[in-house]
Amino acid sequence: MSYHQQGFDALLFHRITIALATALLLVTTTAWAEPFPSRPVTLVVPYGAGGTTDISARQLAKLVEPILGQPVVVENHPGGGGINAMRSVARADPDGYTLIATTSSPAFVTPALRDVGYDPIQDFLPLLNYSGPYHGVLINADSPYRTLDELLEAARNGTRLTYATAGALGGAHLSFTALSRETHADLQHVPFDGASSATAALLGHHVDIALVPAYCDLVNDGRLRLLAVLDDERDPDFPSIPTLAQSGHDIEFPSIVALMAPRETPADRIDTLRDAFTQAASSDAFAQVMKKLNQPVRLMSGEALEAVIEKNLTDYRELASELKK
Amino acid sequence: MLLDAFYALLDVWVVIAAVVGVIAGIVIGAIPGLGPTMAIALLIPVTFTMSPIPALILLLGVYQGAIFGGSISAILLNVPGTPSSAATALDGHAMARQGKAGEALRIALYASVFGNVFSCLVLMLLAQPLASLALDFGPAQMAALMLFALAIIVLFGGGSILDSALMTLVGITAGIVGLDPIEGLPRFTFGSFAAEDGLQLIPVLIGLFAMSEVLLQAFGGHRQSRPSAEVGSVSGHVGLLAMWRMRVTLLISSLIGTFVGILPGIGSTVPAFVSYGFARSRSRHKETFGQGEPEGVAAPEAANNAVTGGALVPMLSLGIPGDAVTAVILGAFMLQGLTPGPFLFQHHGVEVYAIFEALVLLSIPCVLFGLMMFKGAVHVIKLQPRHLFPAIAILAIFGAFSVNNSLFDVGVMLGAGVIGFLFRRCGFPLPPLLIGLILGPPLEESLRQALLTSGGSVDIFLNSPIALGLLGVTALCALGASLQRLRHRRQGN
Structure with a gap:
């Protein structure tokens, strides 16, 4: 019962936020005229500084700066296995200046199991997937x-x-x-x-x-x-080893490291960011760093990523409700 | 190989990296809340473009420097800069109050260097065999070891055993808050997402030791202005002879530190307190511990610095980091193309041995700049409390916030400050509380992991010689401590 209550409150809160945001936008329409990005972009990393997610995000940020023409500031917001950062980015201004480099757990595992204060589909727009360690x-x-x-x-x-x-x-x-x-x-x-x-x-x-x-x-x-x-494809370092699905079990755990923006971010800004980050993530310089970190480069478009997240969210929700029985 | 490695160190950039790393480390360690983990993480981007040896020496210099730096503020202000220097504050600050700050700092420095060199030599000679020893410690053995550590701290930590036991339990209880380590479900979070991470160590430490000190000063009404007489005697000299007298304590403490460092997940605070307990139980004049006993400064300092070399053993030879700091250093090694793991020594032998040698040689800048910094640092004592403590309060708030960029942690710090203040006013010791908070969650986790692997049977403890041995020694210690008390009481009557 309390879950319904919370869900309702969250929805109400969300609506009020949208209403306020719309009102604000009406007031500051002049802001639309300026080119994007016209100030530094913040890239939130939901883990502590120094880990592989952090180091790869910092490299990506460095490589994307000349393409965007603005600094990209990496901000570490660790805690709660990534959900604290996701919650705060879900509530950030959807103006394209706040992005998050997220991984599988906060993107579709934990939200399927319990209330985390955000909805990975309704609150986030995936830009692209650029890595994901094979498990x-x-x-x-x-x-x-x-x-x-x-x-x-x-x-x-x-x-x-x-x-x-x-x-x-x-x-x-x-x-x-x-x-x-x-x-x-x-x-x-x-x-x-x-x-x-x-x-x-x-x-x-x-x-x-x-x-x-x-x-x-x-x-x-x-x-x-x-x-x-456990992933949905074979590890290129061990091409003879099958996935769980290829071993005859309808189970997968796709590992992702992806960039996401708040859902309401304007489409033209999303396009700018997506193009710039895709270019940086497909560069040789990025591939070299990832090789040193023993991390694969796995590029996937935002649409494909959204489908992966949606499918797994549903699967895990089903599994979780079965587990509770 | 060793000679090739040494030649690789004869580079001006290596020297610059070592000096900058050590100085930055000491300063960062001395400021409460800014630990080595954060310092190294922030420096990693700086090292991107450097060549491997200077880059890693810079980071390891910060690591070594920071562990020692924490003891400067512990001794001078009774405010440990890092959790691992909380044990140093017990006797270090007592010495400082007696006007022997310079002596305490020098003992801390020399003991640190001893612990450091000892553990680095162990790392150099025995990295591979010790790494497999670390693997023998599974959940059951770790649970027994942590129980042993708790017993040592309660029994031999000084003061009343009942007080220590109570405070340890308070710490363990505080550790229950957060996500259940096995089920992954929230406990005692009252619906707060921020509380799911539990009460974090750094905010609690800053609150318990720094904030409560501020509150004590604010509500204490004593020491309104400090006599300046103490300052004259700050440049205490500590000869080699004084250190030689502590050789057994230094050796035992370094062994404890190195050993605990090799095992994952315990960190450097617990070995510092365990060594303190050992030094006290061995000492012929136990009553001077807590009143400014030099060995009470040397023991924890040797131990917490010895952890650095130990912690690098499993990180380098297996690619398995034991704590947050080594996890960050692991990332730095990988970025330099030196992937820790079974192939590191084969593929990059020269670099690795150069880094080992550098770890030993880092002691030179550590001593030089340590001594130089003391000259300035001891003047902190001259500051009037009304100037000093507001600054500490501000640092405490920033420090607590900076751990996770979370205001919740600031609340935890302030709460811990008030609770620490009340406990200190009532005469309860705070270190056992800290130890309970550090050891409680991993003790629970390993105990439950062990029982999960054994299917709920306690045989897993009885069938492991390591676990059984540790439990036996724990029982012997308890017996010994109670006999000691009994004899003491008889003599007293």
Whole structure:
């Protein structure tokens, strides 16, 4: 009941905001005449400074500055696994001067599970997707299982297998919950504080499986074995490893790193920003930095991204309501 | 290899990077709220265009400098600049009050350097084998280790055991606020989104130690104007002999710091307090701890600086950062094309060993500029409280805000300030509260992780020699402490 109440309040608040914004726009119509952008653009990063999302966003900002002709200021707004920043950008002035570089969790995982104070579809307009670390299904190299099927077969027949993820109710957790429901495999989730702790727990044989990104060197070194990727496409570094869907399960966790603007941002400004950022993200300079960071460059248009977000939001909502039963 | 690496350091840019890094680190560490994490994160863009060795030396210099810098404000003002220097304030500030600020600062500096060099040598010689030791510590072992650390701090931290235990529980209770680490659902947030992150360590630290000090001064009514007599004796000299007398304490503390640094997720505050507890329990004159005992300054400083080398072990050899600072440094290494992980030592041996050697050599600028800065810093004591404490209050507010750019954190800081003020007025010790807040959430998380992996059975603790050993030592410590009390009471009668 309280959820309905909150939803209603949020809607009312939203309407009042729109009404006020419209009134303001009528007053300041002269502002439309000036070229866009005529002052620095703020790019909000929903995580702390120094992480891969932050470093790649800063590089992108640096590369887009000469194209836009205005400085792009990166502002870190960490906390709440990204939802705090999303909430504040959702309420920012939709004038094209506030953007956010967001990832899967705040874009479509957490909002599907609980009230976060924003709606990823109604409040945001995706500009483009430019990265997204592949998440793998990893086991130790000395483990007896060679394929995902062997692993699931064992878990179906009396072996209890534990899997580590970067945190409770993340995309990796949800996809494996769906997998264990679908296959009736005995898979026990053990959440850790971040992907590196989950990887360490696997390396130390404290868990059987880890669903984590940044596995490339550990797999090549022969310490870990990659069985599948959770994403919707294969990891180009390991072209022989199938996705979950290609392994015969209708489950995916597409990892995104995307730029979004508040939904009401005027279309001409969106076009300017989209063109400029797409140009910067497809540049060689950006590709080089991402290679150093061990992050893929995955370009996707705003429309395609919106479809991905919408599909996954629906899927995860369904899964969450099933979990609550 | 070692020689090649050394030649790589003979570059004017390396020297400049080291000096700038250390000075910036010491200054940033001394200001409450500006920790090494933020400083390094802000400097990373500056290092984009630099070549790898100077870039990383700049950042690691900041890291080393900041951990030491926190103790300057802890000793002079009783306001720890970083959480890890809270233990240094206990005896350091007591010494400063006795007019021995210069001596306390020098002991802190030399102990820091000792801890640093010790852990860097360990890193250089044993990085690979120690990294696999770190992996042996899974959830069950970590839970046992954290219980052990809590026991040491409560039993040997000084003061009444009951007071310490109560304050630890207050800290652990405060740590419950936020998202449940296993279920991911909010606890005690009362519908506030900002509270979902829980009570953050830095705002609580600033509130408990800095803001409460301001409130104490404001409502204390004592020390309205400071006698200037203290200033004459600030340039205390500490000889090698004095440090040599503390050699066992320095060694044990450095070992504790290095070891805890290697393990993920504990950080440098806990080893500082654990070493303090150890030094006190070993000492023949326990009663002087808390009253300005030099070993009480040396122990935590050696330990918290030794964490730096230890924390780099799993970060470099496995690509697994143990805390926020090393996670940021990991990013910096990657940007320089030195991807930490199993291939780092094979592909970039010279660079890595150059960085190790630089870590040891960074002690030279640390000592030189540390001593130079003391000359200026000790004059802070001469400032009248009415000038000093408003400035600290402003810094506290900025510091709390800057952690997450969130006003909620400022509220938490002010709340913690009032609570800290009340507790101090009532005579309760604050460090156990801080430790409870730091260790409570990871203790809960590892305990529940261990029980999840074992399917709810406690066998996971009994089947692991490490966990069983740690639990046994914890029990022995409790027994020892109660026997000690008993004997003390008999002697007293």
